[in-house]
Amino acid sequence: MIDQIPQQPKKWYQDSILVKLSVITLLILLLLIPSSWIQGLIDERQESQIKMGNQVSDRWSGSQLVQGPVLILPYKKQLAAGKESLGYIYVLPEDVRIKANLKTELFKQGVFDVTVYNSKVGVQGSFSQPNLVKLGIDPALVMYDKARLLFSISDLKGLKNNPSVKVQGQSYVPEPTSGEVNPFEKSLQVGFTLPATGSIAFSYDLDLKGSNDINFLHIGKTTEVEYTSDWKTPKYNGRYLPDTRDTTASGSSAKWHMLYYNRPFPQQWLNDDSVLNSPKALAEATFGVKLQLPIDEYRKVMRTNKYSTLIILLTFVSLFLTELIRKQRIHLFNYTLIGAAMIVYYILLLSFAEQIGFNYAYLLSSTATIGLISFFTASLLNNKAAAALFAFILTVFYGFIFIIIQLEEYSLLVGGIALFIIVAALMYFSRKINWDSH
Structure with missing residues (x-):
């Protein structure tokens, strides 16, 4: 008679639900490490996008800040021993009215997009006479024939024309400012003779190109700006929101009307x-419009990656419940492989998003990952129906994340409701499991 080899009794922890659940929890925590690596990879690619954008701005033109104009009037200062030196009176406009119309395009640099624009900017307004009594200056010392009008844009490389400046109806050709008297970092100026009385009207048109945003300086006692563009997703910069704004299928527009009470500059x-x-x-004093891409690809991938822990947690819980309900054990190594596939998903998403855009990348990466995990689960459980159900659950999870990414303003509300429903479903399916049976 052949002696039978006695079977080794199973150790208590091999069938313990709580022990396995604890190990799965530890596995989820360990998967946070590669998830943080992916976050670093996204940051690196985003920095590359910024560098590429700066290169385009250097060659095209950077963000533009429309500044001015300011009136500068020299006068003679009496010094000791009968000597004289020059002083300068600075006067800001009584009113400034600016109209800016932007035509935008996406400049492709490798796999990155940079927003550039061409703009027609019209500036007009008027100056009042300087209050010499308040300044304590003798009118006889003022050099009215040496008056200058200065204005500026932040990147003169973007100036496409030589603007004609009209002062009191007479045209002047501006020149770059030279010398020590320059209230702006870079400016253009025209010289003219200031009339001794009355207001001084001015106007000029700028044909500009720039990138990413256009801004204006609140410099008048009254500053009015009217902006129109074919850009459909503007973001308004600075401390002054527009009084009216509108976004349509054809573009966007906005208007500002500001008084000098909140302006950080004196009038003279x-x-x-x-x-x-x-x-x-x-x-x-600066305000304007940022030509913001509607949630660019890296922001979307970054937001998606932030939900990686949630997706892995829900997937493992669903798989664990399937294991308990069907009474088929799944080895922890298989959990690890499924977790690895869900981490690789984000690398696929990032690489495809750079090439074909986020939406198509999400569809392609999600389909590939769900298909891989579902086929693997079918082979583990030897049950196609259970694998199909698991594929449906994963599709719901990834679809839920996609909806949250698209809904910026309502993502918290939708996410909270969806999570509540998921927890309720898990409570429902787990109610028949006897947790003390092992």
């Missing part, structure tokens, strides 16, 4: 060309 001052260059004052 003497001998200080740093007033308009103060970083703090510039930040307070």
